[in-house]
Amino acid sequence: MSKRATAREVAAAAGVSKWTVIRAFTPGASITEESRRRVLAAAEALNYTPNLLARSLATNFTHQVAVFVDDFANPQKLPFLEALTARLQAEGRVVMLININTQFDHVRALLNADQRQVDAVILFGTAFRDETLRDRKLSKGMPPLFVLARDSQIEGIPAVVCDAEVALRDIVSHLAGKGYRRPGFMAGAQVLSTALQRKHYFAHFWGRHGISVNTELSAHDYSWKAGARALHSYLATTPPAERIDVLMCENDILAMGALDVLRSDFGLRVPEDMAVLGFDNLELSATPAYSLTTYEQPLHSMVDAVVAMVTGELEAKTVAIAGQLILRATA
Amino acid sequence: MSKRATAREVAAAAGVSKWTVIRAFTPGASITEESRRRVLAAAEALNYTPNLLARSLATNFTHQVAVFVDDFANPQKLPFLEALTARLQAEGRVVMLININTQFDHVRALLNADQRQVDAVILFGTAFRDETLRDRKLSKGMPPLFVLARDSQIEGIPAVVCDAEVALRDIVSHLAGKGYRRPGFMAGAQVLSTALQRKHYFAHFWGRHGISVNTELSAHDYSWKAGARALHSYLATTPPAERIDVLMCENDILAMGALDVLRSDFGLRVPEDMAVLGFDNLELSATPAYSLTTYEQPLHSMVDAVVAMVTGELEAKTVAIAGQLILRATA
DNA sequence: AAGAAGCTTGCTACCGGTAGCAAGCGCTGC
DNA sequence: GCAGCGCTTGCTACCGGTAGCAAGCTTCTT
Incomplete structure (x- = not known):
């Protein structure tokens, strides 16, 4: 395979200078209809298209x-x-x-x-x-x-x-209205979690209801496995009477891990024994297997x-x- | 913000030519230790790094x-x-x-x-x-x-x-051994499906057992929804006695849609009423909610x-x- | 008919590197 | 003292475009 055709080659074939070839490919450039036709015909024959790499170098715009x-x-x-x-x-x-x-x-x-x-x-x-x-x-x-x-x-x-503030305000207001009173939060990777501000506003709006969020689970990362592991260790070490009644997970994939542990490992009912919320609204969150209450990002x-x-x-x-x-x- | 420093500017600062600057950044180039030190110091001061765009243009290698x-x-x-x-x-x-x-x-x-x-x-x-x-x-x-x-x-x-041949050979041999006799296949988007060859080998290996695959469901694309819809219309139009006893889905996401329809919409048991297999082994396929038998791609x-x-x-x-x-x- | 204005075209210079030739320099050997 | 060698350095030419000036040719105006 030989190399790509260049403007110079097209110019030679069309009997014009390479700048005229360029103009035929530049919208709004000054060129006669006749020249444009000849250039485009030659370009077609040689399979020429402008080299974007060279253009980027010259224009500083990749x-x-x-x-x-x-x-x-x-x-x-x-x-x-x-x-x-x-x-x-x-x-x-x-x-x-x-x-x-x-x-x-x-x-x-x-x-x-x-x-x-x-x-x-x-x-x-x-x-x-x-x-x-x-x-x-x-x-x-x-x-x-x-x-x-x-x-x-x-x-x-x-x-x-x-908008985490609006999101968590809506979420907490819904939960408080439903009668939940012992909220917990599951966060993922430390650094990112801070920047998502979800935990912050969750605690903030519960505060308005006179309730403080004392339970904070942390998952190692944002994965099903991490969510499952975090909730598993919480349930294993916390007697039923002391448990939270609703768990807000930082995203859906953590919530799915939590749900599976609740139902399969501990035989608990959701939302009766513990309610669970996620964040993202994944395609699979809508399935009957999970039917997860969640918050959809715009x-x-x-x-x-x-x-x-x-x-x-x-x-x-x-x-x-x-x-x-x-x-x-x-x- | 001004622009990036160039080799020429570094050269001026270091008191050498721009080619010597380039050499300082080219492994194995011929340059004295003294020159390299001076160039690298100047480059450090000016925050110079080679422009890969220009390099790509010259080397034809992006x-x-x-x-x-x-x-x-x-x-x-x-x-x-x-x-x-x-x-x-x-x-x-x-x-x-x-x-x-x-x-x-x-x-x-x-x-x-x-x-x-x-x-x-x-x-x-x-x-x-x-x-x-x-x-x-x-x-x-x-x-x-x-x-x-x-x-x-x-x-x-x-x-x-x-390797679809090996994969489907293993799958069919497992299913035949388990006693399944009325296999069905669910394919996704037509064009891609052909290129995956899974349907082909599925039918091929059942043929070796003297069984032909007569049921072929086609999903519109590779999504949970499409899988659910395809199986839903099959179950709605096929009386229990005539149904297949195992459904091979072209991938896990289709299989999940199928599983949810079987269990939630029709109250059927898996695998007793109908077995289901997928292909891919997604993270969520391993969860207790699905626990999907599948084939993991390498x-x-x-x-x-x-x-x-x-x-x-x-x-x-x-x-x-x-x-x-x-x-x-x-x- | 001559000058002005407008369009088209070709030109030089440039974007920031690479390739490879050739000159400069120091060192060795005779 | 000089040829010969090898290393280092600078040079020209090039990658394939873009920008904008200036010349050439029309066309319009007076």
């Missing part, structure tokens, strides 16, 4: 957006990625999916994204210490950063989040907002968008 | 691999993407995640990938007609194509798949193989790797 992800255990990432890629592609951008892990951490990934001259970086729900970015972000020429689905505590880095609004900020249509500042409480059988 | 995905409903994509990104990043490559949909089809995506000069394209379980690629692939300069997790019927385009071996082909360490030719039957409660 039309690539890096998306950082560090947790692939939560199935919720998938619909988000679907929407993100679809929306960005509709805007002529393309997603570079970066797996943040111990081998390839945030600093290295940011450096790499910078070297590749991406137009923007979206930190999609990744767990990092804000300090990590504080020095880096000031470095000249870095692509703009956006945080999606977690809070950003750094001045100047905008975040697009599901996925499309969130993605639209972050994409609009990336393209510059929307001012880059933190926005919190309200989601929707989905009432089902578990609470 | 270290980017496009991964095409057209079905985000199957949670199984996520662990695959995790492994793919991690392995490729370990090899110094980066993944461009392309969402194939009606707005952005295979042809457009391939053209775009070509224009961006990616080193390779991985078609990850996408449903396309082989004819679509037949003309394109011959076009000069196209990046090499690899098919992951589905078969390629095109000469010269290698595929990395879970995810890591498959990813290793395709990555090795991309990097050229492994000869690019179709390989089928055996997975593992996971026995649980539903069959």
Whole structure:
């Protein structure tokens, strides 16, 4: 296989200069209809299309957006990625999916994204210490950063989040109305959990009802297994009379682990013995096997907002968008 | 924010030519220790790192691999993407995640990938007609194509798949041994289904036992809802006495839909009234809520193989790797 | 008919690297 | 003292586009 055709080759074939070839491919450029026809015919014959790499180098605009992800255990990432890629592609951008892990951490990934001259970086729900970015972000020429689905505590880095305050207010108000009085919270990975603020507002709104949240389970990460393990050890060490009557899990995948342990390992009834709530509304949360009461994040609004900020249509500042409480059988 | 520093600026600061700067960043280049020290110090001060875009243009090697995905409903994509990104990043490559949909089809995506000069394209379980690629692939300069997790019927385009023949042989042999005699198959989206060959081998191995597979349900796509709907209409129109006694679903997500319909909508027992099998072994398939008997694809071996082909360490030719039957409660 | 204005085209310079040639330099050997 | 060698360094040319100036040609105005 030979290489791609270049503008120069097309120019030779069409009997014009390479700049005229470029103009035929530049909308709004000054070129006669006649020249355009000849160039396009020659381009067609040679199978020519402009080289976007060269264009990017010259324009400082790659039309690539890096998306950082560090947790692939939560199935919720998938619909988000679907929407993100679809929306960005509709805007002529393309997603570079970066797996943040111990081998390839945030600093290295940011450096790499910078070297590749991406137009923007979206930190999609990744767990990092804000300090990590504080020095880096000031470095000249870095692509703009956006945080999606977690809070950003750094001045100047905008975040697009599901409004945790509204969400937890609705949730707690529903639970208090149903008569629950001994609430507990299950959190996932420490660093991210803080940035989600769900625990904070959960306790805050129970406080308004004169009830304090004393039980806090922590799962090691956001996975079914971690959720199951955390609740298992709680149930194993807490006598029935002292147990909470409702458990708010930081997301659905933790809630599923909790539900399975309640029902299968301990033979308890949900919601009679203990109610359970999640957060995300996964496809499988709606199934009769779980029928999980949960809170749906405004996925499309969130993605639209972050994409609009990336393209510059929307001012880059933190926005919190309200989601929707989905009432089902578990609470 | 000003722009990134360039080799020329570092050169001026270090009092050498820009080529010496480049050499300081090129492993194995001919440069004195003294020069390298001075260049690296200047680079450090100016926060210089080589521009990979410019390097890519000059070397015709972007270290980017496009991964095409057209079905985000199957949670199984996520662990695959995790492994793919991690392995490729370990090899110094980066993944461009392309969402194939009606707005952005295979042809457009391939053209775009070509224009961006990616080193390779991985078609990850996408449903396309082989004819679509037949003309394109011959076009000069196209990046090499690899098919992951589905078969390629095109000469010269290698595929990395879970060995369907071995898988279905094991499955059918297990089912026949358990005494099942009226097998049915549930397939997903037509085009992809053919390329998975699961239905084919399922019928083939039952044939060896003198049993033909007469019941074929087709789901509209690979989603819980589609699986539920397909089985629902089958059960609604088929009297109990005429029903199959075991249902092989093309993947776990379809099987989950089927299981929920069996138990919740029709009050049937699994596996007594009907056994169910899936394919993939999702995290949630292992939960007590489903406890689905399924077949696990050799995810890591498959990813290793395709990555090795991309990097050229492994000869690019179709390989089928055996997975593992996971026995649980539903069959 | 001459000058002004407008459109089209080709040109130089540049984006930030890479490849490989050739000159400069120090060192060795005779 | 000089040829010969090897290492280091700078150079030209190039990757395939973009930006914007200036020349050439029409067309319009007076």
